[in-house]
Amino acid sequence: MRSVIRRAMWLIARDDSPVAAQELHVFACLAEECGKQSETLISLEDCQDWAIRHSGLNPGHRAFTQTTMDKHWTTSLVDGS
Incomplete structure (x- = not known):
């Protein structure tokens, strides 16, 4: 297989x-060796529901971190590249 890669700006x-x-929003379980997290969702309440369900299924899993992504980025080629 061959690929052509060119320099571009x-x-x-x-x-x-x-x-x-x-x-x-994304919630992630902080329990040791768990690594489970919610889907990336628009609704904060849906993430919170995921955390409650996760704790119900895994009683020792009671600490979570929340990531909120509010800055979105896009990339584009500069003209002439």
């Missing part, structure tokens, strides 16, 4: 589209 910028304006 790229630009990264904030994505201000309406879809990118939504916050996304």
Whole structure:
């Protein structure tokens, strides 16, 4: 298999589209050696529900971290690249 890779100039910028304006949330279990996390969701309450269900199924798993993604980025080739 052959691939052609060329040098090009790229630009990264904030994505201000309406879809990118939504916050996304993920909850992750902090129990030792668990590593489970919720799906990436728009609804904070759905993430919280996931954490409650996870604790119900795994009684020792009671600590979680929340990641909220509110800055979305897009890349594009610079003209002439």
